[in-house]
Amino acid sequence: MDRSITRRGILTGACGGITSALAGCTSVVPGMGTGDGDGATETATRQFDQSETFIGMLYATSGLDDDSFNDMANRGVKLARVRHGIEYKNAVPETVDQIQALQTEYAKSTNPQFDLTVCIGFLQQEPLTKTAKEYSDQKFMLVDAVVDRDNVANYVFKEHEGSFQVGVLAGSLTSQGFSAGAGQTRVDRKTVGFVGGIESDLIKKFEAGFMAGAKYADEDVEVLREYVGSFSDVEAGRQAAQSMYDEGADIVYHAAGGTGVGVFQAAQENGRFAIGVDSDQSETDPRYANVILASMVKRVDTAVFNAIDTIEKGEFDGGSVQSLGLDRNGLEVAYGNVVGPEIPELAKLQVDDTRFKIVNGEIDVPTTPEEV
Missing domain, CATH: 3.40.50.2300 (Response regulator)
Structure with a gap:
């Protein structure tokens, strides 16, 4: 009506x-x-x-x-x-x-x-x-x-599917020298990170997909992981990401709600990259657009x-x-509006290819970290 x-x-x-x-x-x-x-x-x-x-x-x-x-x-x-x-x-x-x-x-x-x-x-x-x-x-x-x-x-x-795609992106870029916005990768390390909010079966789907995608891009990539126990603790998110950057991570993906702001802060402070979640966070929080590679958008x-x-x-x-x-357009990868245009086309094509393969059943994305 x-x-x-x-x-x-x-x-x-x-x-x-x-x-x-x-x-x-x-x-x-x-x-x-x-x-x-x-x-x-x-x-x-x-x-x-x-x-x-x-x-x-x-x-x-x-x-x-x-x-x-x-x-x-x-x-x-x-x-x-x-x-x-x-x-x-x-x-x-x-x-x-x-x-x-x-x-x-x-x-x-x-x-x-x-x-x-x-x-x-x-x-x-x-x-x-x-x-x-x-x-x-x-x-x-x-x-x-x-x-x-x-x-x-x-x-x-199916959060694991979209997380797989941004994992592929992270795994591809940590395996090469890449610089854009305020961030850059290290050519001597192949390390990425995942920061979760409250540990649960749901958030583990994000973790599992991201891990599997990073390994799909390069089996030698190391994935650091930590849960902070909150979806609204910015400082806990910053500290978790900081420890990952200190350990050599080039890119940290978060599935932590408002806690993720701390991940973006740590990325800027260290001259590295981050991946957002749920919305295009390069647009919703433009303060950190110069370090946000992409966001795994969940069409809530x-x-x-x-x-x-x-x-x-x-x-x-x-x-x-x-x-x-x-398959129902419930998820998508939104490239950052500052860093996104600088991402190599080959990496983007690899992400696009995985979408086709997931929808057509050629890639079966795990839903728990134990399956990776």
Whole structure:
């Protein structure tokens, strides 16, 4: 349905207006209206027009402005607002322990009543298993994990495939002399690194794909690896990457959300390179564009938009699992806007070739580091 946007943000800054759990325990950010951060406010007594579609956005704990995973999800709901005129509410849990309370508050809300609650990140899986059962009439979307219930539409990605591609890029460039932007490789070492956020089966898919891709490009490449236990600890990311650069790494790939900013900082400080994740981080955080070779873009924005689109069309696919890989354009390699043009064409062709081979089954990318 095609609706015009006729009202401004439901809440900005303060958390009141839906229920008490959304009113102070979270890092709540603007939603519903003409633009995030526009400063408009609604009161708790406002009666909303339920002929419009309302979406509850519940992000991962790394928060918005992570230039990565959450921001891609936010881009998807913004596109839905432009295309369909939906209204939405943003909330960010400060801790994992707050997630179920926030899911529950969206499910219980009657002013407005949310047509869909979008849950971003695998850490929402366990609490949603309980919430979705208790509130079986509420529709949910879950990104990066699966809850097997008829009121949950699940969207997962084949992160290992895209990570394999950037691994091929890293393995190719560490095996040769390469200089661009503020970085350069060492001709006497063939070493790259991987920094993960919270160690989990999901993040291990990034690790495994990257390792396999680097070895595919050059079997002599050494891959250093470390998990920092957080998706929002910039200093931990910087220290982990620093140790890798000290050990000879030319390029470090991160799958660590906001923690990845520290990886970019260390790359600049050492005159080396980094690879971003989830969004094109040379664009979302241009401060580090001169050391970002590429980013493994995960189209969370597409997943969020598609889920909202099913609500608009009355075709909610509860109980389904949508798996987005290279074959469905759920992933892509975005070369950095500063360093990317300087990358040798031969390396880019090698990356392109692996896409074709993965989609056609000629390359079977491992999903765990133990398989590499």
